[in-house]
Amino acid sequence: MSARVGENFHMSYAWMQHRQWRNLNGYFPAWDGMLHKRFDSPIDSNIPVKIIFGDSDKTLPATTCQERTMAPQHSEWIIFEECGHAPMWDNTEKVAAHVMEIAGVSR
Secondary structure, eight states: OOOBSSSSOBHHHHHHHHHHHHTSTTHHHHHHHHTTOTTOSOOOTTSOOEEEEETTOSSSOTTTTOOGGGSOTTOEEEEETTOOSOHHHHTHHHHHHHHHHHHTOOO
């Protein structure tokens, strides 16, 4: 494709990225989650669940999109201060620490 979107962006890049994303193992489960198919089967309470959001998330703001009733009762909700929609980019070390804690891995 040769169509241009903006001065330095080619549509071919978007198509290439889309093709790569749709082949990732997590792409369709994530898509299903965004379509209200979240936690469609019980999650055993011995399986830790942490749900992390940024307090400045404009994509999924707390007032309209953080549906706590859809998550397992034992979920731990974590809100990072001064963090947007991508905590794993804005607070890499903090997210890694939570993942390692759940996985039982020490540094």
